[in-house]
Amino acid sequence: METKRLLPIGEAGALPVMKRAGPGRRRAIVTALLLAPSTLWFVALLVMPLVVVLVFSLGERAPAGGYQAGFTFANYLNLPARLTAFTNTLTLAPVGTLLCLVFAYPLAYFLAVKVKRAKLMLLVLVILPFWTSFLLRTYAWIILLSGKGIPSWLAVVGIEGVRLINTPTAVLIGIVYGYLPLMVFPIYVSLERLDKRLLEAAADLYADPIATFRRVTLPLSLPGVVTGCLLVFILLMGEYLIPQLLGGGKVFFIGNALVDLFLQSRNWPFGSAVAIALVVIMIVAVGLATRWAKHQGATREVSLL
Amino acid sequence: MKGRGLSAYALLVYLFLYAPIGLIVLISFNAGRQASSFTGFSLQWYRTAFGNRLMVEALGNSLSIALTSACMAAVMGTMTALALQRVTGWRRVLYDGLIYVALMVPGIVIGIATLIAIATVRDAVNPLLQAVWLDAPRFDLGWGSIVAAHTLFNMALVVVIVRARLAGMDASLMEAAADLNATPWGTFRQVTLPLIAPAILAGFLLAFTFSFDDYVVASFVNGREVTLPLYVFASIRRGVTPEINAIATVVLAVTVALLVLAQLVLRRAQRPRLRAQVPGPGG
Numbered sequence: 001m002e003t004k005r006l007l008p009i010g011e012a013g014a015l016p017v018m019k020r021a022g023p024g025r026r027r028a029i030v031t032a033l034l035l036a037p038s039t040l041w042f043v044a045l046l047v048m049p050l051v052v053v054l055v056f057s058l059g060e061r062a063p064a065g066g067y068q069a070g071f072t073f074a075n076y077l078n079l080p081a082r083l084t085a086f087t088n089t090l091t092l093a094p095v096g097t098l099l100c101l102v103f104a105y106p107l108a109y110f111l112a113v114k115v116k117r118a119k120l121m122l123l124v125l126v127i128l129p130f131w132t133s134f135l136l137r138t139y140a141w142i143i144l145l146s147g148k149g150i151p152s153w154l155a156v157v158g159i160e161g162v163r164l165i166n167t168p169t170a171v172l173i174g175i176v177y178g179y180l181p182l183m184v185f186p187i188y189v190s191l192e193r194l195d196k197r198l199l200e201a202a203a204d205l206y207a208d209p210i211a212t213f214r215r216v217t218l219p220l221s222l223p224g225v226v227t228g229c230l231l232v233f234i235l236l237m238g239e240y241l242i243p244q245l246l247g248g249g250k251v252f253f254i255g256n257a258l259v260d261l262f263l264q265s266r267n268w269p270f271g272s273a274v275a276i277a278l279v280v281i282m283i284v285a286v287g288l289a290t291r292w293a294k295h296q297g298a299t300r301e302v303s304l305l
Numbered sequence: 306m307k308g309r310g311l312s313a314y315a316l317l318v319y320l321f322l323y324a325p326i327g328l329i330v331l332i333s334f335n336a337g338r339q340a341s342s343f344t345g346f347s348l349q350w351y352r353t354a355f356g357n358r359l360m361v362e363a364l365g366n367s368l369s370i371a372l373t374s375a376c377m378a379a380v381m382g383t384m385t386a387l388a389l390q391r392v393t394g395w396r397r398v399l400y401d402g403l404i405y406v407a408l409m410v411p412g413i414v415i416g417i418a419t420l421i422a423i424a425t426v427r428d429a430v431n432p433l434l435q436a437v438w439l440d441a442p443r444f445d446l447g448w449g450s451i452v453a454a455h456t457l458f459n460m461a462l463v464v465v466i467v468r469a470r471l472a473g474m475d476a477s478l479m480e481a482a483a484d485l486n487a488t489p490w491g492t493f494r495q496v497t498l499p500l501i502a503p504a505i506l507a508g509f510l511l512a513f514t515f516s517f518d519d520y521v522v523a524s525f526v527n528g529r530e531v532t533l534p535l536y537v538f539a540s541i542r543r544g545v546t547p548e549i550n551a552i553a554t555v556v557l558a559v560t561v562a563l564l565v566l567a568q569l570v571l572r573r574a575q576r577p578r579l580r581a582q583v584p585g586p587g588g
Contacts (some may be wrong), residue, residue: 027391030489030491034388036380038460042403045457050410052425067421110311122315129322131560132329134518135537136553139546140325143332148342160390171449175322182400236413240521241351245541255413262417262525284410303391304308 057272065266070252082274085257088243090281092168092253093236095173100232101225103176104183109217111184112191120193123188124202126181138174138245145170145246164237164246168231174242183228188192190224191217224278254278325555350572351555354548360536364552367533370448371516374455379509381456382463383501387493389464407461418526419454420446423526446528454518454526461473462515466544470504 004175060070065117079086110123131135143149154162164170194217202212249256254274261271309520333351338345354360389400423446430444478500482492518535533552540549 013585015320031388031391034384035392038385038464041381041453041457042407044418045419045422046403046407046410046415049415049422051329052415053418056421088310103318106311106314108316114311125319125449126322128561128564129326131564132326132557133534133553134536134548135520135541136329137533139537140328142541143328144325179324180318194344198450234409235411237329237412240413255411258413258417259524262420271417276418279414281411287407 002216005136011069027231045143053272053275056269059269059272061267061269065268066221067163067268072271075270076277081272081275082254082257083182085252085254085274086277086281088251089237089239089255090252091240092175092243093233096236097233099176100179104180104228105187105225107180108184108187108191112188112194113196126184130181134178135241135245138178138242141170141174141177142245145173166250168247168251171243171245171251174238174246175236178250179232179240180191182235183232186227186231187221187224190221190227194220199300222293222296230289234282234286236255236287237278271274329550330554330557332547333554336413338547354555356547359531360533360548360552363531363533363536366448366530367517370449370451370455370532371513374452374516375509375512376462377452378512379457379505382460383505384510385460385496386464386467390471398480404461404464407457407547408465410518412458412521415454415457416522417512418523419450419522423450439574447530450526451523451530451532452563455512455519456521458522459465459508459512459515461512463505466508466511467504469500470501474500476547479490 014125020256056067058073060068060069060072060074062068065285095222109128111126115122142165145151145163149164152162153162164173180205197215198220199212202216207215239253240259243253243256244259247256254277258271258274258278261267261274331343334346334348336347336349351584384438385400389397392400416510423444427444427446432446434442474497478496479492482496487495518534520538521534524538537549537553540546
């Protein structure tokens with residue numbers, strides 16, 4: 001009983017430990033047991049599947065579809081066959097991210113700096129759409145953008161022949177709609193933390209509002225901007241539903257190519273190569289963006305985790 | 306002047322965010338079948354929706370999958386976050402990397418990877434199982450594989466949220482508990498757990514939401530199981546949606562009701578403290 005009481009550590013103890021053989025060993029066992037389930041999950045459902053994808057990407061398509069063992073780089077050399085998907089993703093994902101930023105920033109600024117009353121309520125209203133089905137919200141845009149929706153209203157005011165559904169514009173509208181809340185939040189947090197006295201000081205020093213914004217507010221909110229952009233960009237790179245529903249098979253992303261390759265043409269090895277290419281592009285792009293952000297001096301707070 | 310411009314802009318954004326949702330709610334009460342024209346008020350789609358066995362089944366599947374996955378993620382994620390506090394060196398780097406990858410790799414890649422991994426294992430394992438024991442349960446895609454795949458992402462999410470809370474916690478509280486001869490379990494139960502409970506709850510709710518709304522991952526690993534998003538997607542492709550709008554409206558109403566309830570409970574929990582600080586009515 002006494003030895004048990006001498007244990008200096010709680011389950012969550014972040015304390016320096018007495019390096020005694022007994023308690024130390026017990027601690028290690030407890031830690032290992034705590035980590036066991038998640039380790040099992042990581043190995044069985046993350047590492048192993050990704051390794052399988054890597055192996056498949058070097059194989060060949062079986063005659064009936066699926067995978068046949070092999071060792072070839074042909075799938076990677078064949079990637080240009082899906083070039084449109086890559087160029088679509090690599091243009092629409094950054095453009096979509098930028099649009100989200102442009103539309104989200106003023107709202108975040110409004111919520112953080114201008115709103116005095118009912119702030120919590122207004123914030124909840126920004127995230128509430130997230131609790132409704134993403135599919136259905138996007139579906140609502142199919143109705144709004146197709147012939148009997150916005151184009152027919154535009155025709156009433158004399159602008160005829162506008163086609164929205166199944167165009168890149170429709171996809172971009174869907175993107176801004178779907179991911180705006182995700183961009184608003186990190187920017188809001190960094191603006192909220194901003195010391196309002198800095199703004200007063202700038203005004204006292206005769207900075208006009210635009211100069212104050214450019215030299216004080218914007219640089220100080222940069223961490224939030226970077227976090228929001230990374231978050232949205234990462235999600236957009238793997239986007240499937242928005243181009244599927246609003247792009248109607250004409251504007252497709254890498255995600256759509258993947259679904260086609262795995263579920264329709266059942267070319268698993270080529271699909272695996274596309275998947276690996278997508279992950280590699282993402283890691284490189286996010287790495288570059290993080291590095292750029294660090295260069296801009298937003299070092300400390302830029303973190304997705 | 307500038308403030309007014311911003312307010313007007315904010316109003317427009319809220320309109321933009323809620324117009325499509327309003328449209329769905331409106332159509333769910335439409336007497337006609339066409340989404341593009343409102344022909345009269347009716348509750349018929351609610352009746353059809355809850356009379357549709359396939360759809361009710363899909364809703365049940367989605368609820369049970371989301372609940373199971375969120376519970377597992379909350380427990381496993383919290384365990385991991387607690388354990389990682391004491392892990393240092395290369396092992397820490399390894400776990401941080403795994404969590405990062407689990408969150409960053411697109412759902413579509415996770416779905417594909419899980420599908421082909423399970424398909425491969427299935428083809429290897431099932432004949433063996435059947436050889437040993439004829440009635441052995443078959444290892445296959447379905448309810449279990451959806452839960453397993455969701456739990457990977459959800460668990461990583463919970464770890465990140467709980468860890469942020471742990472990092473902001475005062476370590477001296479745990480030291481004090483240990484000084485007062487609390488057992489490790491006692492310290493956890495009476496000090497650590499109450500402090501990180503809000504983070505665990507937040508993680509649980511996010512996990513539930515993700516799982517309940519996920520189409521992409523489930524579309525690969527579902528086997529023959531149908532979840533609500535899968536059913537909704539199929540309906541959208543067929544162009545048959547009035548009853549789907551009814552279900553969506555019900556889900557939205559339940560969500561809003563739960564949020565209001567949570568707010569009321571929180572207020573009640575905080576009331577004594579608020580009274581002490583702020584005299585007068587309200588709180």
